[in-house]
Structure formats: structure tokens, C-alpha cells
Amino acid sequence: MSIRTHMRFTLQSLIFFGVMSLVVVLGHVYLYRRLFRDTAKHPHWRRAGVVLMGLLATLMTSWWFVPRLLPGETASVLSQLNWFWMGVATYLLLAVLSLGGLRRLTGWLKRGRVAEAPVAPVVDPVVDEARRQFLARTTAGVALAATGGMAGYGVWRAYHPPVVNEVAVKLPGLPKALDGFRIIQLSDVHVGPLIQRRFMDAVVAQCNDLKGDLVCITGDLVDGRVAQLGHGVGALSNLRSRHGTYFVTGNHEYYSGDEEWAEALSRMGVTVLRNRHVRIGEPGASFDLVGVDDWGAHRSGYPRERSYDLAAATAGRDPSRASVLLAHQPAGWREHALKAGMGLQLSGHTHGGQFFPFNLVVSAIWEHDAGLFREGDSHIYVSRGTGFWGPPLRVGAPPEIVKVTLLA
Secondary structure: OOHHHHHHHHHHHHHHHHHHHHHHHHHHHHHHHHHHHOOOOOHHHHHHHHHHHHHHHHHHHOOOOHHHHOOHHHHHHHHHHHHHHHHHHHHHHHHHHHHHHHHHHHHHHHHHHHHHOOOOOOOOHHHHHHHHHHHHHHHHHHHHHHHHHHHHHHHHHHHOOOEEEEEEEEOOOOOHHHOOEEEEEEOOOOEOOOOOHHHHHHHHHHHHHHOOOEEEEEOOOEOOOHHHHHHHHHHHHHOOOOOOEEEEOOHHHHHHOHHHHHHHHHHOOEEEOOOEEEEEEEOOEEEEEEEOOOOOOHHHOOOHHHOOOHHHHOOOOOOOOOEEEEOOOOOOHHHHHOOOOOOEEEEOOOHHHOEOOHHHHHHHHOOOOOEEEEEOOEEEEEOOOOOOOOOOOOEOOOOEEEEEEEEO
16 A cells, blocks of 8 residues: 555545544534433533533544554444444434424424414423423433334344345356256355354354355455454354355455465455456356456555456456356446356345434445346345344344356
8 A cells, every 4th residue: 555545545534534533523412412411401411411411422522543552352342332333323313303304394383373363372490491491301211212222123034044046047147957056155254353263153153054056255354464353254164165266355455464364264264355366167168257356455555466357357268158246235237247247246235224314325326236137137136144243233124145047
């Protein structure tokens, strides 16, 4: 990575961190006002609210520095608390804002009716203040109950075994002998502080029960270094399929050491495809499995040989042969994969938005946000991901393992 690129990346990171920190602080100030200041006048209650919201805001804004400044076990605990609170705070803010908006709308309509009345009623200030406090407490209670329900379900769904989505895709040029070939796709597992060996063992068992012919992992497998996560990721050594397990990098591999992870996965028996292709099947009946590095690596300053390079990945292959492309991000499917004649692309990255309301945002941003899409004879499947990143929540976008059956 060049010095200029590194400086630009650092500046962008600082700007992003500054903006997000401001959003976090303002959000916690708003929560303090609605949950503490408006619900009671007792100074001890309000002081407790200031301390609590201040600590939680500090926790959320320091997530990037904690792993670098504190011992591993302490950093892991604080990271888990941070992500849990981030998910809860998101729903708490949504609930308080929604209920507050409803209260304002109701009040506005009521004031309009009062203004139209021939004689306005006299309101006792003491009664009016008690009513406001009662409404504030009711709003806070309903918001907390709604948040508890949504967050509780989201956590349960995130840690519960992923759903298995089965799709059948007609692959141009696939030999008749390979009709019914089964590919098991994992994506965006994000092994890290919240997802560890127990989760991975369960996922591996699920994959083995599906009896696939090949397993592929389309990036963002890890969030941490090999020394920290090697044991958890080592569960992949137990994957069983006739043609083995294949992996391509996602953007999070670059944050975690892409070259070190490529070596570690190779030692675990996983074939790493970095801008190259391999032949799957027997000499008389086979297809090409093509793997590329992450789409965003080059823009982040990584050299071409460690960035998305479909031309290098397909160099020397017969374009008339059936092909399956593994690429972490769905970006570039139409511009590159279709033009290169890829019959099927398997991707991830979007998480399908992971949890409401971000699933709606992702759907608006990404043309291919989640599921199966077709253009002409070519297809792309975008996985919602097998694990999760950040808040351990899955609402409206359950985690998945994908079973793709290829048809001749």
C-alpha cells in the first residue's frame, strides 16, 4: 500500500469515525432525555442516567481502540458488550422516536380540536405536568418492552442454526454427467469475539448433513488474526464433500491479514482461490470453478495480484466450458462476470441487511441484495450470510446456508 493511499485511507477512517462518534453521542443524549430526564425529576435518577448513557456512549465510540489497548480477554468481553448494546440501542432509538412522533401527532390533532372549540378549557398546570410525566413513563416503558422483544428475537435468530435455502440453477455447458451437482455455500460467517468454535462446529455439521459435492466459502470468514481465531476456524477441517472446500477473500480478510489467513486455510485443507480457476470433476465431465479476490481491495490500496482480477482468474480457460464464479461482493457481476461468460456467480457481503430496518436500506442500495437473480442464461446468488457482523441480531434477514443444485 503506497504512502499516499495509506494517508487517504487514514483520513477517510478518521472522518468516518468522527461522524459516527457524533451520531452515537447525539443518540445517547436523546435516550437520556426520553428515558431519564422526562420520566422523573429526582436528581439521583437523572444523575444515574447521565452516568449510564455516558458509559455506554464511551463503550460504543471506543470499539476500534479497545482490542489494541487492552488484554485479549478484557477486550473480547468489552467488544461483546459493545455489539450487544449497539443492537439494543438501535431498536430503542427507533421505538422512542416512533412513539414520540405518535405522541406529537396526537397532541397536534388535539390542539387543533381545542382551538376550534368556542371556549378553550382551563388546564391545571400541576395536572398537566403530571400527565406529561405519565405519558413519558408510558412511552419509555412501551419502548423498552418493544426493544426487549425485537432484540431478544434478533439475538435468538442470529445464534440459532442458519436456515438452509435450496436453489436449482441451469448452468450453460454443464455436462450431463454432472446434472444434479450440489454446491454448499457459506458466506460472511465472521468468526470473531461473538462467533467461535461452538457455532462453527454446528455449521460444519449442518453442511455435512447436506451431503454436498463441493463446499465454497465466499469471503468474510473472519474478524481477527490467525493466532486469535485459528481454533474456531479450524472446525472447517471437518467439512466433508467429494470435491473439497474452496475459499475466496472478502473485505474483512484484508482487515485481519489476508495472506496469513490464506496460508492458514490451506493448512486446514481448504483450497484458496486468489484470482485463479480449477477444474472440478473428471476429465470427461467437468466445469471450471473460478475464484477472485475482493472487489474493494484495489481501491483500498492493495496490489493487483491481491485484488479482484477476473482476467487473471480466467486466463487460459476455454470460454465454452461451464463455469461457476466465487466472488465476495455482487458488485461487478454485470460489468465483468457476464461479459466473461460466467454461468453462475456466488456472492455474499450484503448480509441481506442483517436486521430491520437496515434490510430495507440495503435493498434500496444494492441491485442484487439477496437471493437468486437471472440475466439471460446467467445467474447470481447473493447469500444473506451464515453468521453476522456487529450487533448479534437477525431480524427480517435470517442467516443461511445455501445448497445450489446445478442442472445440465
